Amino acid sequence: MSPLTNGSGSETPYWSRRTFVSSLTSAASALSVAVGPPSTRRVLASTPTVRRPSETKKIALIATEVRQYSHAQHFIDRFLEGYGWHGEHHYPPMELVSLYVDQFPDGDLSQDRTQRHPVRIFPTIAEACTLGGNKLAVDAVVIIGEHGQYPNNRKGQKRYPRYSFFKEVVEVFEDSGRAVPVFNDKHLSTRWSESAEMVADSQRLGFPFLAGSSLPVTWRIPSVEMPWGTPLEESVCVCYGGVDSYDFHGLETAQCMSERRAGGESGIRAVQALRGAPMWDRIRDNRQTSQLVLNALSRSHTVKAPSGFTFPVISLSWAEKMSPEAVGYFIEHTDGMRTNMLMLNGLLSDFNYAGKVKNSDRIISCQMYLPMPPRYTTLANFFSPLVNNIEKMILSNLAPYPIERTLLTTGMTLFGVESLYRGQVRLETPEMNIPYVTPRTSTYWRA
Amino acid sequence: MNSTGPIAVLVEDFQLGSAAQQLTDRLLIGYPRQGEFHVAKGVPIRLFSENKEPNDLIDKRIRDFQLIDAKHIKDALVDAPSVLVVPRGAGHHPSEKLIESVLDGAIPGARIFVHGLLSRSVRDARNLVEKARLRKLTIIASSYMPGTWRLPEVEVERERSITDAAIIVVGPSEEAEFLGIDGLLPLVDRRLGGESGVRQIQCFEEDQIWDLLDRQPDIAELMATAISRTDTPQGDPVRDGRTQDLVKLGLVQQLAKSPQLYLLEHSDGLRSWIFVLNGVIADFNFAIRYADRSLISAQFFRTPQPNAHHWSALVDVLEKFFETGRLPWAVERGILAAGIVEGLAETRSQVKRVYKTPRLSGITYSARESSLIRR
Numbered sequence: 001m002s003p004l005t006n007g008s009g010s011e012t013p014y015w016s017r018r019t020f021v022s023s024l025t026s027a028a029s030a031l032s033v034a035v036g037p038p039s040t041r042r043v044l045a046s047t048p049t050v051r052r053p054s055e056t057k058k059i060a061l062i063a064t065e066v067r068q069y070s071h072a073q074h075f076i077d078r079f080l081e082g083y084g085w086h087g088e089h090h091y092p093p094m095e096l097v098s099l100y101v102d103q104f105p106d107g108d109l110s111q112d113r114t115q116r117h118p119v120r121i122f123p124t125i126a127e128a129c130t131l132g133g134n135k136l137a138v139d140a141v142v143i144i145g146e147h148g149q150y151p152n153n154r155k156g157q158k159r160y161p162r163y164s165f166f167k168e169v170v171e172v173f174e175d176s177g178r179a180v181p182v183f184n185d186k187h188l189s190t191r192w193s194e195s196a197e198m199v200a201d202s203q204r205l206g207f208p209f210l211a212g213s214s215l216p217v218t219w220r221i222p223s224v225e226m227p228w229g230t231p232l233e234e235s236v237c238v239c240y241g242g243v244d245s246y247d248f249h250g251l252e253t254a255q256c257m258s259e260r261r262a263g264g265e266s267g268i269r270a271v272q273a274l275r276g277a278p279m280w281d282r283i284r285d286n287r288q289t290s291q292l293v294l295n296a297l298s299r300s301h302t303v304k305a306p307s308g309f310t311f312p313v314i315s316l317s318w319a320e321k322m323s324p325e326a327v328g329y330f331i332e333h334t335d336g337m338r339t340n341m342l343m344l345n346g347l348l349s350d351f352n353y354a355g356k357v358k359n360s361d362r363i364i365s366c367q368m369y370l371p372m373p374p375r376y377t378t379l380a381n382f383f384s385p386l387v388n389n390i391e392k393m394i395l396s397n398l399a400p401y402p403i404e405r406t407l408l409t410t411g412m413t414l415f416g417v418e419s420l421y422r423g424q425v426r427l428e429t430p431e432m433n434i435p436y437v438t439p440r441t442s443t444y445w446r447a
Numbered sequence: 448m449n450s451t452g453p454i455a456v457l458v459e460d461f462q463l464g465s466a467a468q469q470l471t472d473r474l475l476i477g478y479p480r481q482g483e484f485h486v487a488k489g490v491p492i493r494l495f496s497e498n499k500e501p502n503d504l505i506d507k508r509i510r511d512f513q514l515i516d517a518k519h520i521k522d523a524l525v526d527a528p529s530v531l532v533v534p535r536g537a538g539h540h541p542s543e544k545l546i547e548s549v550l551d552g553a554i555p556g557a558r559i560f561v562h563g564l565l566s567r568s569v570r571d572a573r574n575l576v577e578k579a580r581l582r583k584l585t586i587i588a589s590s591y592m593p594g595t596w597r598l599p600e601v602e603v604e605r606e607r608s609i610t611d612a613a614i615i616v617v618g619p620s621e622e623a624e625f626l627g628i629d630g631l632l633p634l635v636d637r638r639l640g641g642e643s644g645v646r647q648i649q650c651f652e653e654d655q656i657w658d659l660l661d662r663q664p665d666i667a668e669l670m671a672t673a674i675s676r677t678d679t680p681q682g683d684p685v686r687d688g689r690t691q692d693l694v695k696l697g698l699v700q701q702l703a704k705s706p707q708l709y710l711l712e713h714s715d716g717l718r719s720w721i722f723v724l725n726g727v728i729a730d731f732n733f734a735i736r737y738a739d740r741s742l743i744s745a746q747f748f749r750t751p752q753p754n755a756h757h758w759s760a761l762v763d764v765l766e767k768f769f770e771t772g773r774l775p776w777a778v779e780r781g782i783l784a785a786g787i788v789e790g791l792a793e794t795r796s797q798v799k800r801v802y803k804t805p806r807l808s809g810i811t812y813s814a815r816e817s818s819l820i821r822r
Contacts, residue, residue, distance in 0.1 A: 068688040077689040084675040087734065087744040089692040109687055221748070222822045223600045298479040301750040308507050310464060310753035313476055314484040354482065365482040369598075376751050377678035378685050378729070446599050 057094040057139035057394055060128045062165050064148035065103040066110035069373060071146040071185055072101075073109055074383040079142075080117045083384045086447050092391050097138065100128035102161065103148045125168040136176035140394040141169050144185045153190065155421045157244045163189040163198065170201050179207035181397060183390045186213060187248045187410040192431060195410045199403055210390060210399040211406040213249045215351055216256035217389055217444050218382035219369040221299070225260075228440040231358040232261035235339045236292035238300070239351040242343075243273075243327060244417050250341040251329065251409045251416075253351045253368050256444075258339050259405060264437035266335035268408055271415035272426040279328040279342070280320045288356060289340060290316055292363065295354035299367040302349045322347040329416040334433060341412075368444075385445040400443050404436035453491035454769065455527035455553075457520060457545045459535045460498040461505055466562050467496075467533040468504065469758035474531070474766070475512050478759040487766060491515055495523040497545070520545075524552045529769035530559040538563015538590050539625035539788070543571075550578050550586070558772055560765045561588035561781075564625060569786030569806050576778055587774060588781040592626055592731075593633040594764050595757035596821040597745035598676065603637040605814065608738035613669040613720040615677075615732050620707070620723065620795075621788075626731065627721040628787050630747055632780055633819065634735060635719060641813035642779070643715035645787060648802045650794035651708040656722075657700050659708070665736070670694065670722060672734035676746040679729035693727065702727045709791055714808050721791075760821040775819055777812035786810065 059079060063072035079096040082089050099121045101110045114121055122128040131137040145162035152158050162184055173179035182202065188195035188211060202209035226232065235258045239250040259265040274282055283290055297303060297314045304322045305311050312318050320326075323344040331339040349372075354365035371377040389400045411432045419427050454474055458467035471494060472478075477486035494505065495517040508514035517523035524530065530549050534542040541564045549559055559579065565588040566572040579586040603609065612635045616627040636642040651659055660667040671694040674680075680693055682702050693699050700706075704726035711719040734744040750756045764775050786807040794802045 068686075073688050081690045082692055083690045084677065087672045087742055088675050089671070089695065112687075219598055221596055221598075294484065295482045298482050298484050300479075301754050301756050303754060305753055308463065308504055309472065309476075310469060310755060311472070311478070313486075314479065363482060371678040373688065374685075378680055379678055379688070379690060381678050 058097045058137070059094055059140045059142060059394070060098040060100070060138040061096055061142045061144065062100045062125050062128060062169065063102065063110070063144045064146065064150070064160060065105055065108070066099075066101055066113070067105055067107040067147075068109065069380065070148075072144040074380050075142060075144050075185070075387060076113055078383060078387040080113060080119065083387065084381065085384055085388060092387065094139070094391065094394055098122055098128040098131055100125045105148075125165060126172050129169060129172040130176075136172050136178060136180065138180065140181045140183070140390075142183045142390060143169065146186050155417050157190040157417055159190055162186075163191070163194040166198050166201070170205065173205055173207065179205040181208040181210070181393045181399070183393065184209070184211040184406075186211075187413050188406060189410070190244070190414065192411055192414055195407060195414070196431070199407050202403060208393050208397055208399040209403045210393050210401070211403055212409065213252040214370070214382040214386040215249045215253045215368045216401070217385040219445050220366040221369050222366055223446045224364060224366045225442045225444065226257040226355060226364060228260050229262050230260060230364075232258060232355050233337060233358040234288060234292060235337075235353065235355045236289065236296050237341045237351065237353050238293060238296040238344055238348065239341070240343055240345050240347075240349050243420060244413065247327070247329060247341065247343060247416060248409060248413045250343060250351060251331075251339075251412045252405075253353055254339045254341055255405055255409050255412075257353055257355050257364070258333070258337060259436070259438045261337060263335060265404070265408065265435055266333050266337070267434050268331060268411060268429050268432035269334045270332040270426055270428050271412055271419055272330045272424065273327060273416040273419035274330065274424050275327045275420060276325050278424060279326055282328065282330065283342070284316065292340075292354040292356055293319070293342065295363050295365045296352040297348070299352040299354070299365050300348045300350050301367065304347050319344060319347050327420070329412060331412055389443055400439075400441075402436050402438055404434055405438065408432055408434060452526050452528040453493050453515070454529045454531060455517070455523040456492060456494045456531045456533065457523060457549060458494065458496050458533045459542050459545065461494070461496050461502055463504060464753060464755075465535070466538065466758075469755060470531060470533055470562060470762060472508075473759060473762040475508060475514055478762055479756060480759065480763055493517045493523040493527065495520050520548045521552050524549065524554070526554060528554065528557050530557055531562070531765065532559065533562040536563075537622045537626060538588075539622045540564075541566055541588075546575060550575065550582060550584065553582070553584055555583045557584050558769050559584055559586040560768060561586065563590055564588060564785055564788060565781045566785045567792070568789050569782060572782045572785035576782060585772065585774065585778075587768070587776065587778055588784070589761070589776070590626060590629045591749075591757040591761040592630040592747060593776070594760040594819045594821055596748040596750070596760070598748050599745055600820065600822055601743045601745045602818045602820055603634050603735055603743070605637050605816075606639050609635060609638040609717055609735055610738055611666065611669055611718045611720065611736045613666070613673050613722060613734050615670065615673045615722040615724050615728065617723065617725045617729055617731070623723050624709070624721065624791050625784075625788055627723070628784050630731060630733065631719055631721065632784060633776065633814070634733060635713070635717060636780065636812065637814040638717065640715055642783065642811055643713050643717070644810045645711050645783065645790070645804050645807040646714050647712045647804055648787070648790040648794050649710045649800070650791070650798050651710070652798050653706060655799055656706055656708045666720060667694070669720065669734045669736060669742070670699075672742050672744045673732040674699070674728060676732040676744050677728040677730055678746065681726055681728060699724070699727050707795075709794065711787060763821075764819055774815070776815055779810050779812040783807060783810045
C-alpha cells in the first residue's frame with residue numbers, strides 16, 4: 001500500500017473528511033479486540049495509521065520497556081508511523097516486524113503498537129531475531145536498553161541489559177552463520193570489558209555496529225560543523241543531568257566535535273571527574289577553559305535567571321551559585337587535546353558546545369538542540385535524525401559514524417563514574433588508547 | 448551601539464516576560480550573541496512606562512543597572528537619537544498614543560523602532576511614516592518573527608520566483624494573524640521582483656478550508672510540508688508520544704479548533720496562505736514553493752521561556768539599526784503589514800468573499816541584500 005493513501009484504496013485525496021471518517025470507523029472496529037490495559041486501549045484506539053509496502057528490509061527491535069517517552073517508544077513509533085524529515089512525513093523504507101520487550105510497566109504501549117501495526121512481540125530475543133524460526137530472519141537489529149526497572153551496582157550505575165541483549169543477538173548471528181547491522185542506543189554497557197567485547201564481536205563477525213546518543217545528530221543552533229581537520233585544542237560541553245545518565249550525552253556532544261580535529265581521534269590517556277568546589281576551582285584555574293565555558297553557556301536557551309529577570313548575565317560566578325554541586329568530567333586525549341564535560345544542574349537544561357582552535361582566537365560554538373517533551377514539545381524529534389542514520393546503515397550496510405566514538409564515550413562515562421566513586425581521582429586509561437578517524441561527512445540534522 | 452546619545456524606551460507596561468521587559472533588559476543588561484554575552488556599554492537607557500503603578504521590576508533595574516526612570520515622555524525623548532516603542536502583548540495592538548508622542552517629540556534624525564504593528568490601518572500607517580519623514584525621523588516596526596532561528600536554517604533565495612507561500616500559526620486570532628504576516632512578508636519579499644503589493648484577500652473557515660484543499664492539492668501539499676516541520680503535533684502525540692502523519696491520516700480537520708485560512712493574492716500573482724490551526728500543532732512553520740515547484744520549509748524557532756532568546760535576535764537587529772541608521776528592511780513592509788491586518792479583519796466578517804485591497808496593491812519594495820535570520 002502506498003504511504004500516500006489512507007488505507008481505503010480510494011483515489012480520494014487524503015485530506016478528505018469523508019475518507020477520514022470512513023477509515024477511522026474501520027480502524028476503530030479493528031481495534032475493538034485490542035489487548036492491554038483498558039485505560040491504554042481507550043486512548044490508543046483513536047486513530048488509524050498509514051501502512052507501508054512489505055517488500056522491504058525487516059527489523060527486529062529489542063527493548064527494555066515501551067511506554068510514553070521511553071526511548072523504545074520513540075524508536076518504535078518512528079519506524080511504524082514515520083516522522084517529519086526534510087519537509088515531508090518520511091516513512092522508513094523498511095519494516096519493523098518483531099519486538100522483544102523485557103518489561104511491561106503500567107502504561108505499556110507495546111501491545112497497542114502490535115494491535116495497530118503488523119509487528120509481533122516475541123517471548124525471547126532469539127525468536128524476535130528469527131521470527132520464531134531457527135535462523136536469523138531479519139535484516140537489522142535495534143537494541144534500546146534504556147528505561148525500565150533494573151538494579152544499580154555499588155557505583156550507582158543502572159545495569160541496563162544492553163550487553164546481555166547484544167550477546168543474545170550475536171548468538172543468533174553465530175548460529176545462523178550470518179550477521180546484520182545492529183544499533184545500540186546510548187552507551188554500550190556499564191563495564192569497559194563488556195563494551196570492548198561488543199565492539200570486538202561486531203568486528204569479528206563483520207557487521208555494521210552503530211551506537212550512541214542523539215546529541216551528535218540533532219539540530220545545532222547555529223547550524224555549524226567542526227571543519228574536518230581543525231587544529232582543535234580544547235572542547236567544552238555544558239549540559240545537565242545525572243551521573244551514568246546524561247553524562248554520556250554530554251560526552252557525545254563534545255566528542256562528535258573533538259574527533260574531527262587534525263589527526264583524528266588519538267585515544268584517551270586519562271579521565272578525572274570532580275564535583276562541587278574542586279570542579280569550580282579547576283575551571284577557574286584555567287583561563288581558556290573558563291572562557292570556553294562562558295562561550296558554551298552563551299549558546300544555551302535555558303540558563304536560570306535571577307528573580308525578576310528572564311535571563312541572567314552569563315558569568316562563572318552565577319553558574320557556580322546556581323550549580324554549586326556541579327559535576328565535571330575532564331578528559332585528557334593522548335595527543336594533548338582536552339575535553340571537558342560539565343553537568344550544571346540547577347543552572348540550565350540543554351546541551352551546548354564550545355571548542356578552541358589552536359594558535360588562534362577562534363572559538364566554534366553551538367547548542368545541540370533537543371526539542372524535549374513534554375515541557376517544550378510533544379515529540380522528542382531529536383530521535384528522528386538518529387533513526388534516519390539507522391536507516392542509512394541498514395540500507396548501505398555501513399555505519400555512518402564509527403563505533404569507536406561510542407566505545408570511547410562509553411569509556412569516558414565509565415571512568416568518570418569510577419573516578420567519582422574512588423574520590424574524584426585521576427584515572428589513567430591505557431585501555432582507551434583507541435585512535436580512529438571519523439568521516440568528513442557530517443551526520444547532523446540540518447535540512 | 449550609538450554612542451551619541453541615550454535610548455528612549457516607551458512602554459505601555461513593564462511586566463516580567465513581556466515584550467517591554469525582554470527588549471529593555473537586553474539593551475540594558477546585554478544578551479547572548481554569536482557565542483558571547485554581548486553588552487552594549489555606555490548608552491543610558493531611559494524608560495517611560497504609561498503604567499504608573501509601583502513596579503518593583505523597574506525599581507530593581509534603576510538600582511542595579513542604572514536604568515533611568517523617565518516620568519514623562521518628553522523626559523525620555525530629550526536628546527535620544529534612538530527610540531524603542533513597546534505596546535502590551537505581541538504588538539498586534541499598537542499604541543497610537545505612544546507612537547504619536549514619539550513622532551511629535553523625538554529629536555530630528557531619531558531612529559524609531561516599534562515593536563509589533565505601526566497601525567491596524569494602512570491609511571494611518573502611511574500617515575505615520577509620512578509624518579516621520581517630514582520630521583526627518585526613521586520609523587520601522589516588527590516582531591521577533593523575521594529574525595529568529597529557523598529549523599533548518601533556510602532562507603528564500605533572492606531573485607527566484609515563488610508561486611505559493613504558506614505559514615501555519617496558532618494562538619489568539621489577531622495575535623496569530625499578525626505574527627503570521629510578520630513571519631511571511633520577510634520570506635516572500637525576497638522573491639524575484641521583490642514585493643509587488645497585495646491586490647485581494649480572502650478568508651476561509653472550517654469546511655471551506657478542507658473543500659479548498661480538496662480542490663487544490665498543491666496547497667494541501669504546501670500545508671503538509673509546513674506541518675512536517677512541527678515538534679508539537681496535538682492529539683495522539685500528546686497522549687502517548689507517537690509520531691503521526693497528521694495530514695495523510697486526515698487528522699488536521701479533526702483536530703483543528705475554529706480553523707481559519709487567509710489567501711493573500713499579490714499583484715504579481717504570488718499567493719500567500721496564512722493558516723490559523725489551533726489544536727493541530729503549537730508552533731509556527733512555513734513552506735515556500737518556487738516556480739520550478741521545489742519546496743523549502745522550516746519551523747520558526749521560538750526558544751524556551753523564560754529566556755526566550757528569539758528576543759535576542761530582534762534586539763540584535765534593532766541595535767544595529769540604532770547604531771548605523773541603516774534600515775534592516777524597507778519601511779513599506781510595515782505599511783503593508785498594517786494593511787494586511789486591516790484586510791484580514793475585514794474578511795473575517797465576510798467569509799469567503801473576495802476583499803479587494805487597492806490601497807495595498809501598489810505597495811512595492813525590495814528586500815535587503817542580506818538575510819536577517821539568526822544563524
